[in-house]
Amino acid sequence: MTAQIHVFRCLSDNIGALVHDPSTGMCAAIDAPEEAPILAALAETGWELSEILVTHRHADHVQAIGPLKARLGCRVVAPAKARDQIPGADVFVREGDTVYVGGLQAHVWDTPGHCADHVSYWFAADRALFCGDTLFTLGCGRLLEGSYADLWHSLQRLAALPEEARVYSGHDYTLANARFALAADPENEALKRRAAEAEAADKDGRFLIPSTIGEEKATNPFLRAGEQALAKSVGMEGAPPLAVFQALREWKNRF
Structure with missing residues (x-):
């Protein structure tokens, strides 16, 4: 089965996304802009958050990591170049790495420009x-x-x-x-x-x-x-x- 993806608004103009593997039940949030909309999206879909995949260190993408991790115990994957700037990260990734959400596979690409640590x-x-x-x-x-x-x-x-x-x-x-x-x-x-x-x-x-x-x-x-x-x-x-x-x-x- 392929990934199930749910997108929704966070903050004033951020977009939140959940990526769910139906075969294993594992689910990743892409970034963590705001806790309440992410929890609402989880409740709407019935999915359980297992991971947060961080694209970059800016506050509007990481500020809900702490509350979500404390509440749900999810694993946090973050860019290695932002190792000292993303509290709560468990795994650090860089160009060429692979991340798994259950049976789903994501390739990590360095995409700098907006900021140096962006993946x-x-x-x-x-x-x-x-x-x-x-x-x-x-x-x-x-x-x-x-x-x-x-x-x-x-x-x-x-x-x-x-x-x-x-x-x-x-x-x-x-x-x-x-x-x-x-x-x-x-x-x-x-x-x-x-x-x-x-x-x-x-x-x-x-x-x-x-x-x-x-x-x-x-x-x-x-x-x-x-x-x-x-x-x-x-x-x-x-x-x-x-x-x-x-x-x-x-x-x-x-x-």
């Missing part, structure tokens, strides 16, 4: 990517540590996944991302449809998470920095994709 979890058999604050629906994380080359490399690595791979990001910034994407790529018909879908979803109390790699490659300006339309939008025709990406991200910072 993503790729459940290859289930075509499910949990990428924290690296890649968002129609957007990407803000560069806080490292270089634009680091973040661009991380995004390009994720973009090379199969087009049907589902992208579970750590925040719902979709409407704001759509407004910027339309400013940067105004003639993109697929983007126009995606933005309208996001508006409709928001009115219905839904959100467009997960997305897919295919959808992001067609509509996300930060994955399209190699396209002439995006280079033109920042006045950098003929520039290498990395330079266009940097200009787009800096524009988004001011948008």
Whole structure:
């Protein structure tokens, strides 16, 4: 049986996710933004939390680790690069490691750029990517540590996944991302449809998470920095994709 995945809101705009292995009953939370919504999601699904898989050290992704671990005794898996900054972590992982949630297998990928310790979890058999604050629906994380080359490399690595791979990001910034994407790529018909879908979803109390790699490659300006339309939008025709990406991200910072 394949993974069962349940997504829900935490805090003001974080996205919580539970990954459940029906064959063993093991269940992981991706990050721990807020205790109450995670407990509510567990109650709704009937699943029992056995693990927390941490993508990075920022407070809005780890602040509920202590309460959840004290209440439920779950194991906490965290990036080795944040060893001293994630209290309560039991296991530390890095590029190339494998994490198991029961019979489900996740590959650990270093995806720096938003911060130096950021990792993503790729459940290859289930075509499910949990990428924290690296890649968002129609957007990407803000560069806080490292270089634009680091973040661009991380995004390009994720973009090379199969087009049907589902992208579970750590925040719902979709409407704001759509407004910027339309400013940067105004003639993109697929983007126009995606933005309208996001508006409709928001009115219905839904959100467009997960997305897919295919959808992001067609509509996300930060994955399209190699396209002439995006280079033109920042006045950098003929520039290498990395330079266009940097200009787009800096524009988004001011948008």
